[in-house]
Amino acid sequence: MTTGPLPEPPSPEATSDVRPPPPLLTRPLLLRFVSMIGASLSFFLLLSVVPAYAAERGGGGAAGLATGSLMLATVLGELVTPRLVGRFGYRLTLIAGLFLLGAPALVLTVSGQAVWIVAVCFVRGLGFALTIVAGGALTASLIPDERRGEGLALVGVVSGVPSLVALPLGLWLVGHVGYGPVAVTGGLAALAAIAFVLGLPDRAEQSDRADSSEQPLGVVRGLRTGALLRPVVVFAATATAAGIVVTFLPLAVPSASAGVVAVALFMQTAASTLTRWLAGRHGDRHGSARLVLPGLLLSAAGVLVIAPTANPVAVIAGTALFGAGFGITQNATLAVMYTRVSTASYGTVSALWNLAYDGGMGVGAAGFGIAAGLTGYPWAFALTALLMLAAVTPAIRDRQVTPPSAHPPAPAADLR
Secondary structure, eight states, X not given: OOOOOOOOOOOHHHHTTOOOOOXXXXXXXXXXXXXXXXXXXXXXXXHTHHHHHHHHXXXXXXXXXXXXXXXXXXXXXXXXXXXXXXXXXXXXXXXXXXXXXXXXXXXXXXXXXXXXXXXXXXHHHHHHHHHHHHHHHHHHHTSXXXXXXXXXXXXXXXXXXXXXXXXXXXXXXXXXXXXXHHHHHHHHHHHHHHHHHTTSOOGGGOTTTSOTTSOOOOHHHHHTOHHHHHHHXXXXXXXXXXXXXXXXXXXXXXXXXXXXXXXXXXXXXXXXXXXXXXXXXXXXXXXXXXXXXXXXXXXXXXXXXXXXXXXXXXXXXHHHHHHHHHHHHHHXXXXXXXXXXXXXXXXHHHHHHHHXXXXXXXXXXXXXXXXXXXXOHHHHHHHHHHHHGGGHHHHHHHHHHSOTTOOSOOOGGGOO
């Protein structure tokens, strides 16, 4: 029996094009997850506890001052953190943030004076700003570019689950053990996370991914850069609605349907978590830019469906729709922004995105309260959906100027 020549083995050139994707769950990213969970537990465990403590000691005005001080410091801290990261690096800035977030909580109950509580909240707000901006930039640098969308989605899940648990748990614990132990627990959660930050790489140790000689974009320059400003505006529009839904849905739904609100808010969170993950996987394969506009439209549609607040089906369906759109927009806008800068400017991207988140939620809640007083809740929700559509223009403009498949970070000088 005759046989032909054996087939030639495939050449290295023929097989080198098919490579498995780089691993996502590396040791540094897992360490970062631990520090992220510690910061999230510390912040959300006390988010409702501190205003309750302030109200018990000084009335409702003190509670408002406590929350206002926390959020004001957070916004101010987000503005300056990119400069701190540029000077001191990710690791040291993140350690400082965790310390400022945790240490003041240990002494919260030393005094019940409003001035003391407000001061503690202000320092913790600065610490929280440092952790989310420096930590967010560090996290992004640990995610392979080819899996950025999926990685950011996973980050959202890891940081979101502790908040879901800690927010109701804090008030429950206060009723059983008192304010002091809960405050100390919240403080220790952030301080314990510092040990895990020490094992993380710093920006200077990642020269293979960034040109250390490149100057990062500042926040002001970032806001003047259309390629970053457009997704910021779109995300701010959806964050505005998020602040409205969380704050006013319990007030807008008739008291006889209190269980509807619980189901609706759960549906929103579940839908947001799921679509954030799906958007990340889709974005890695087809580009995240094309998801920004659908996410915005889905969010606005959800808010509009919520408008007949006396209808339980509409409320639950609307919050689920809004949550789905919000999750898509969260992932897509952040992923798009990271692809448009070099690693040196990751801190600026993190700051801008978080400013849109915090500022949008605050402005939305304040403005909606005024509108609802004039028109009632149903019309105020409908007006909110209409105003959200103003962000369609930058979303469409962004699709026209940015190829959806662009994954590699663009040099800062090329941003327009």
